[in-house]
Amino acid sequence: MDVMKPMIEEAEKDLLHTYNRYQIVLDHGDGVYLYDANGKKYLDFCAGIAVFALGYNNREYNDALKAQIDKLLHTSNYFYNEPAIRAAHLLKEVSGMDRVFFTNSGAESIEGALKAAIKYAYTKDGGQHHEIIAMEHSFHGRTYGALSVTGNAHYREAFGTMPCDVKFATFNDLDSVKALVSEQTAGIILEPVQGEGGLTPATFEFLEGCRKICDDAGCLLILDEVQCGMGRTGSWYAWQRYGVKPDIMATAKALGCGVPVGAFLLTEEVAQHSLVPGDHGTTYGGNPFATVAVAKVLELYRKDHIIEHVTKITPYFEEKLDGIVAKYDCVAERRGAGLMQGLYFDRPVGALITDMMDHGLITINAGSNILRFVPPLIITKENIDEMISILDPAIERFSGSPR
Numbered sequence: 001m002d003v004m005k006p007m008i009e010e011a012e013k014d015l016l017h018t019y020n021r022y023q024i025v026l027d028h029g030d031g032v033y034l035y036d037a038n039g040k041k042y043l044d045f046c047a048g049i050a051v052f053a054l055g056y057n058n059r060e061y062n063d064a065l066k067a068q069i070d071k072l073l074h075t076s077n078y079f080y081n082e083p084a085i086r087a088a089h090l091l092k093e094v095s096g097m098d099r100v101f102f103t104n105s106g107a108e109s110i111e112g113a114l115k116a117a118i119k120y121a122y123t124k125d126g127g128q129h130h131e132i133i134a135m136e137h138s139f140h141g142r143t144y145g146a147l148s149v150t151g152n153a154h155y156r157e158a159f160g161t162m163p164c165d166v167k168f169a170t171f172n173d174l175d176s177v178k179a180l181v182s183e184q185t186a187g188i189i190l191e192p193v194q195g196e197g198g199l200t201p202a203t204f205e206f207l208e209g210c211r212k213i214c215d216d217a218g219c220l221l222i223l224d225e226v227q228c229g230m231g232r233t234g235s236w237y238a239w240q241r242y243g244v245k246p247d248i249m250a251t252a253k254a255l256g257c258g259v260p261v262g263a264f265l266l267t268e269e270v271a272q273h274s275l276v277p278g279d280h281g282t283t284y285g286g287n288p289f290a291t292v293a294v295a296k297v298l299e300l301y302r303k304d305h306i307i308e309h310v311t312k313i314t315p316y317f318e319e320k321l322d323g324i325v326a327k328y329d330c331v332a333e334r335r336g337a338g339l340m341q342g343l344y345f346d347r348p349v350g351a352l353i354t355d356m357m358d359h360g361l362i363t364i365n366a367g368s369n370i371l372r373f374v375p376p377l378i379i380t381k382e383n384i385d386e387m388i389s390i391l392d393p394a395i396e397r398f399s400g401s402p403r
């Protein structure tokens with residue numbers, strides 16, 4: 001019996017239609033597998049869009065959350081709470097940044113990061129620096145500030161004047177950034193590996209060059225690690241593999257592994273000259289329920305050697321995806337870093353994704369022609385083999401034939 005259909009009909013009557021959802025009601029998860037309400041099993045190479053790094057139903061994580069529920073869920077930021085203190089301490093350790101502000105999402109982390117950068121400029125020069133340089137094809141979230149630095153005009157088009165003064169440069173083209181830097185520049189924001197924009201890693205020269213531009217111009221480098229952070233590319237934060245440290249950094253997604261939480265982090269220099277009491281706040285941000293999740297996630301990453309695992313398994317994942325590129329004419333290239341990979345097709349991949357879902361594999365797109373893989377970070381070689389055993393025949397059905 002299909003129990004999903006009536007639920008979906010109900011949902012379509014009640015929920016605002018801002019997503020074209022797959023016709024699936026997910027019910028529960030275990031490890032790297034999800035189960036729908038009819039009991040069908042799916043191998044998950046999407047992980048709730050790069051969120052469920054530790055996989056579903058991790059016992060230690062669940063127990064930590066359950067214990068906190070019975071203790072204290074929320075305090076407001078008028079008070080301290082122990083999980084937030086622990087989470088902030090651990091987050092500082094793994095990131096190498098100095099100050100933490102907890103938020104409820106990636107977009108909110110970007111909002112805070114932008115406010116901190118603009119306030120820093122205001123503190124330093126009375127507000128002459130107020131422009132932000134962002135990248136074409138970037139994605140930073142759907143709230144107004146985050147939207148204003150998102151390099152996809154279509155997302156901004158209907159929403160009028162944006163709150164930030166933003167100029168867009170070309171990702172990985174240092175000259176295009178240099179051409180935009182002026183007296184007014186407060187900061188440069190970018191993703192070290194662009195996610196929605198096509199799984200494109202920044203070149204070392206580009207990231208290092210942006211750092212130098214900021215140092216020379218006296219403005220701030222803001223790195224959005226919402227998708228590429230938390231071990232996804234083989235280091236806690238992607239910038240650490242480049243050795244190019246930001247002044248402000250945004251994180252979210254896998255930070256809570258399912259609990260909605262994010263953070264923006266600052267160097268001490270920026271913290272001392274930017275946001276002060278009255279400048280920024282949130283009711284829920286950093287509450288004990290969210291931060292017990294953060295602390296447990298960071299502890300489990302360390303205990304289970306998640307970063308080392310990503311580094312170790314990445315070459316196998318890349319090799320298997322490269323095999324697909326070599327086999328099919330319709331797949332032009334693979335792009336990405338670590339367990340954040342994309343296959344570039346010569347046509348829209350929507351039908352392919354749906355077909356693979358029918359065959360028990362969950363993936364997502366990035367733009368219309370790119371098939372994106374952001375699996376739980378605990379995947380094994382066997383999981384990769386299983387994924388390829390569904391992907392390969394699906395592409396054959398989709399494209400007609402191999403190369």
Ligand SMILES: Cc1ncc(COP(=O)(O)O)c(C=O)c1O
Nearest residue numbers: 105106107139140141195226227
């Ligand atoms: C790089 C990046 N920044 C920011 C965001 C926004 O995060 P959230 O959806 O949690 O608001 C996303 C979401 O996909 C993202 O990929």
